[in-house]
Amino acid sequence: MVSASSPAQPHGNTASDTPTDADLDVLLKQLGNLLTPMAVRVAATLRLVDHLRDGVHDIAGLAARTGTHPPALARLVRHLVVVGVLEGGEEGGPLRPTRLGLLLADDHPAQQRAWLDLDGTVARADLAFTGLLDVVRTGRPAYPDRYGRPFWEDLSADRALADSFDALMSCDEDLAYEGPAAAYDWSGVRHVLDVGGGNGALLAAVAREAPGVRGTLVELAGPAEQARRRFADAGLGDRLTVVEGDFFKPLPVTADVVVLSFVLLNWSDEDALAILRGCVQALEPGGRLLVLDRADSAGDGADRFFSTLLDLRMLTFMGGRVRTRDEVVRLVASVGLTEAARHTSRSKTLPFDFSILEFVAAATPASAKE
Structure with a gap:
């Protein structure tokens, strides 16, 4: 959903020309x-x-x-x-x-x-790229040094910035959330806990796709209030609950499915592991963790350009990173979960370069039970 201009090409050359x-x-x-x-x-x-x-x-x-x-x-x-x-x-x-x-x-x-x-959130944040040299030298994001507080805290404290960010993200909302909600098989699911789910767009899409599912969204105060309005306006307030909270602290409820949508790429491995540990604690026995995220593109041309652009934005804004599928699987394995078979029912094709990964508790080796 993050956009940019295409890479520059030499004027006057076709793809078959050899540039001088x-x-x-x-x-x-x-x-x-x-x-x-x-x-x-x-x-x-x-x-x-x-x-x-x-x-x-x-x-x-x-x-x-x-x-x-x-x-x-x-x-x-x-x-x-x-x-x-x-x-x-x-x-x-x-x-x-x-x-x-x-x-x-x-x-x-x-x-x-x-x-x-x-004056908008992303272009304003891009000005932090003037500190990219320090980012590369230290591995720390430049946004807090430029604006005085971390990216998400800045958005939570400044309604205009939050509104700008939500407007940018909502331009592809139907593809970003309706597609994944339709691709996953929600049969048998009772309660979905959406951890850090922003303004509730994904959880609302899940509720529309699976009428028997209840949901809880955990978010900071600003996006939490936006999610409440969204659920009320959509007539989903009786099934979807919003709880103000911080996913670096114990989560307030448990669920049989915990969802992290576009969360892990915003954080370093260390912080991502802390978030994942909290999600594991919130899983009910036999529960599943779903990770919806953007995968690092293995292609070339424009796809690779946009992937590396997003990765450097995550690094410079928040200290995060765009991970490959294998890197996400290894990260989640560090908290005791293993990848399950895809639980899709209708379509395995997701928009952009999104992926849904499903994780369950790793089997305990027989020697560990003795």
């Missing part, structure tokens, strides 16, 4: 400069494309609409024209967004303007 040294020099300058990404993000934050579509076609009008300094804005626009986001403007002619630039329209289904808006 000059091509590579241009490509490296494109990859290494900080200006163009920030120029695009400023354009997104100022909603320049929306203003152009509304009929404002010159610098003076754009500056009046955006409250910016006209000469400085003109210089920004000139660079946006050079990189292909805008076009026109020669000798006082009208400015227009290019086909690429139209991706920055607020109503574009790709929602790139929101992802790049510097």
Whole structure:
């Protein structure tokens, strides 16, 4: 669900061409400069494309609409024209967004303007990448140093940031949660405990998919309140309960199925193990742990690019990491659980690079019983 631009390619080359040294020099300058990404993000934050579509076609009008300094804005626009986001403007002619630039329209289904808006959660957090050198040297996230508190605490304390984050995540919500809820066989399940389940989107999808299931969501105060509203609005308040809590402390209830959805990638191995131990304690005898997460892509091209981008965001924002399926299995095995056969009933194909892993208590060796 985290989005980004595609990797740069040398201009004028096809996939079959061999790039020259000059091509590579241009490509490296494109990859290494900080200006163009920030120029695009400023354009997104100022909603320049929306203003152009509304009929404002010159610098003076754009500056009046955006409250910016006209000469400085003109210089920004000139660079946006050079990189292909805008076009026109020669000798006082009208400015227009290019086909690429139209991706920055607020109503574009790709929602790139929101992802790049510097007042929004993710683009604001991306500014912590200026501390990436220290992150690589120390292995510690840069976000707390820049903003004074860890990422999730910041969102819990700042309603505007939390709302921005939820809006970004909800753009693919039907795929992110309805798909996994439909793919898993909930027959025989009585009670689902969703640990750190955000605004309750997955638990609500499970409740719709399995009408006989009860659910409990454990979350911090901010997302907990949003989940209560979601459940009430969906008519699910009689089956789904929200408990404010911290998953680094003992969980308040037990269940026959405990779910961790998009939680483990936010945390280091040490913290992830602490979360997993709490989940094991909350499992009823014979219970199952479900881990819904994004797996590290083994592919190449755009898939690999997005996977490594997300991994570095997790590291820089929170100290987390995107793990391979085998790494998740080994991590969970450290707390005494083993992977079970897939418990799917209709579809094993999940959107994006998501996966559902199911774990049960590891069998006790016969020698240990004696």
